[in-house]
Amino acid sequence: MTTTPTTAAPDLQECGCPQGQALASQVSRRTLLAGAGALGALGAVVGVAGPSAATQLAFAGTAYTGDTLVILSLRGGFDGLSAVAPVGDPAYFTARPSIAVPASRAIKLDSLFGLHPALAPLKAIWDRGALAAVHAVGQVNPTRSHFEAMATMENAAPGSTLRTGWLDRMIGLSGPVSTFSAAAIGSSSTPPSMIGPSSELAIRTVDSFKLAGADTDAERTRWSTALNAMYAGTPATLAGPTQVALGALTTMTQVNAAGYTPANGAVYPNGAVGDALRDLARLIKARIGLRAATVDVGNWDMHTNLGASDSGWMFRQLTELGQALAAFDRDLGAQMGEVTLVTLSEFGRRVAENGSGGLDHGHGNVSLVMGGGVRGGRVYGRWPGLATANLDAGDLAGTTDYRTILAEALERRAMLASTTVFPNLGTDRLGMFNAKV
Numbered sequence: 001m002t003t004t005p006t007t008a009a010p011d012l013q014e015c016g017c018p019q020g021q022a023l024a025s026q027v028s029r030r031t032l033l034a035g036a037g038a039l040g041a042l043g044a045v046v047g048v049a050g051p052s053a054a055t056q057l058a059f060a061g062t063a064y065t066g067d068t069l070v071i072l073s074l075r076g077g078f079d080g081l082s083a084v085a086p087v088g089d090p091a092y093f094t095a096r097p098s099i100a101v102p103a104s105r106a107i108k109l110d111s112l113f114g115l116h117p118a119l120a121p122l123k124a125i126w127d128r129g130a131l132a133a134v135h136a137v138g139q140v141n142p143t144r145s146h147f148e149a150m151a152t153m154e155n156a157a158p159g160s161t162l163r164t165g166w167l168d169r170m171i172g173l174s175g176p177v178s179t180f181s182a183a184a185i186g187s188s189s190t191p192p193s194m195i196g197p198s199s200e201l202a203i204r205t206v207d208s209f210k211l212a213g214a215d216t217d218a219e220r221t222r223w224s225t226a227l228n229a230m231y232a233g234t235p236a237t238l239a240g241p242t243q244v245a246l247g248a249l250t251t252m253t254q255v256n257a258a259g260y261t262p263a264n265g266a267v268y269p270n271g272a273v274g275d276a277l278r279d280l281a282r283l284i285k286a287r288i289g290l291r292a293a294t295v296d297v298g299n300w301d302m303h304t305n306l307g308a309s310d311s312g313w314m315f316r317q318l319t320e321l322g323q324a325l326a327a328f329d330r331d332l333g334a335q336m337g338e339v340t341l342v343t344l345s346e347f348g349r350r351v352a353e354n355g356s357g358g359l360d361h362g363h364g365n366v367s368l369v370m371g372g373g374v375r376g377g378r379v380y381g382r383w384p385g386l387a388t389a390n391l392d393a394g395d396l397a398g399t400t401d402y403r404t405i406l407a408e409a410l411e412r413r414a415m416l417a418s419t420t421v422f423p424n425l426g427t428d429r430l431g432m433f434n435a436k437v
Contacts, residue, residue: 063175066414066436067373068284069292070341071167072273073191074321076301077146078345079359080366081396082314083119084133084379088112091386095352099359101309109133113379117309118318121326125370130329130336132376132432134405136364136384138398142347144361146301149346154193156403160423166403167292168196169421170410174291179247180283182292186276191294199244206260206279209252220249255286266331269323273297277328285335291414297321300345304356325370337372340413340433342405350394351386364396367405373413373434380430401425408433 085101086092088111093100106114107123113135115123125131140158143149152158156166171182182200184190194200203209214220224246231239260282268274276295283290299317306314329336348365364384369376381400384390390397403425407418412433418425 064181064289064291066174066291066416067338067340067371067409068290069170069409069414070280070339071193071292071294072325072341072343073294073296074300074343074345075150075296075298076345077347077349077361078300078343078365079302079306079314079349080135080137080345080364081349081351082306083116083318083368084109084135084366085114085116086112086135086383086386087114089383089386091351091388095386097353098357099306099308099314099353105309109379112383116314116318118315119322121322122368125326125329126377129376130372130374131368131370132374132378132380134367134369134380134400134430134432136381136396136399137367137402137405138364138400139347140401142363142392142395142398144347144363146346146361151192153344153346153402154191154195156193156406156421157423162423164196165191165193166406166421167191167193167294168198168200170292170414170416171198171200172196173416173420174414178289179244180251180288180290183283183290184294184296185280185283186272186295191296193294199240201244201248203279203283205275206252206282207256209248209256211249220253224249251286251288255282255288258286262327262331264330264333266327267323268327268331269320271320271324273320274324274327277324278331281328281331284332284339302349302358303354303360304358306353306358325368329370336370340371340373340409341369342409343368344402348396351391351396352394362395363392364398367402369405369409369432371413373436375432375434380432400430404429405432412436 081092082101085106087101087103087106101114101116103114105117107117107120108114109126113133115126122131139149139152141152143152154165155162167182171177174181177198179199180201182194182198184194184200184202186204187202188204190200190202211220211223214223227242227246231242262268262278262281268278273295280293280295302313306312309315332339344367345365348362349359350362354360384397384399386396392398403422407422407425408429410416410418410421412435415436
């Protein structure tokens with residue numbers, strides 16, 4: 001009944017790096033230790049909830065009152081210097097003679113930074129104060145290996161012996177959990193950040209979250225009865241994922257039966273990120289107890305042919321990303337005040353373009369932070385500059401530990417202590433969130 005998917009992540013192009021051929025399958029290969037992910041994610045394998053599941057949902061809804069924390073993972077090494085371009089730094093144009101975003105086309109954010117024109121739909125959110133950026137974000141021990149950087153980022157406990165994922169640790173602190181406390185949306189497997197004792201779901205799509213071949217209530221009841229009997233009396237490590245997956249079906253059947261039309265005229269772009277954020281908005285508005293969610297977006301490993309500011313690979317990727325985030329914000333409306341969304345990527349790209357019109361693996365990057373509790377409309381973090389003397393082995397230096405952003409989100413918006421989630425992290429914060437009230 002369970003499996004570990006090995007199919008390629010959607011839309012992930014092969015990169016020119018030595019790891020490129022393996023990246024797509026490796027990104028989506030997850031461990032079964034992530035609880036319910038493997039079983040619940042098979043859009044074909046889910047059962048009917050028992051009475052205890054409904055009780056858990058009702059109880060969990062009153063136990064946790066923090067924001068839904070959404071982690072939008074930009075897999076493959078997102079180029080933050082294209083998304084939030086330092087057009088006020090002359091070294092930027094020297095390093096990127098053919099692919100820099102021209103100052104005349106950048107959407108001005110302040111005297112130094114401009115938004116890539118493909119992200120124009122986000123400017124209204126920025127002006128409203130619900131979107132911010134943190135630049136020169138990095139890891140404590142940077143690496144240019146996709147796999148090592150992803151694993152370290154999702155464990156988020158350098159220098160410790162912890163082997164669980166940081167989101168699993170967050171869920172463990174958030175009070176009694178329910179079937180839908182945490183979920184990976186748009187994927188058939190949970191990410192390493194969800195590895196650990198708490199149960200999480202993976203939901204490729206809301207509409208496909210069902211038991212394959214069980215198209216009637218009678219068939220669903222028959223299958224769930226058989227599966228419950230099969231795992232009766234087995235250890236929790238075996239029965240747990242099954243019970244979580246089975247416990248999800250009643251709620252999801254009700255969500256599906258209600259249908260869905262995005263609110264406030266929101267229009268999501270066609271594609272993986274638009275589809276996933278649309279489903280995520282649907283689940284948030286259903287108030288099923290979602291505390292944390294992840295969405296993975298691949299295809300950022302642009303070693304060649306990154307393109308110009310008005311066409312090409314990066315332009316297409318950012319266009320979909322910007323439209324999807326703007327639709328998500330519009331769709332949720334006032335409920336965006338209960339959501340905090342953070343974008344992360346395992347590393348940034350080199351400052352200088354290469355001979356193929358692309359960018360190799362680097363270090364410092366940008367994080368976008370969106371939500372009702374964000375003190376937006378500004379770029380946070382210490383900008384180290386792009387002059388040669390200020391670079392970290394040719395890379396944008398990482399001056400803000402990415403965990404600092406997440407820790408402040410947990411403290412101010414999820415109302416949780418961050419020390420267990422992020423051991424060995426200092427107490428410096430950026431002051432970019434209003435306290436949840």
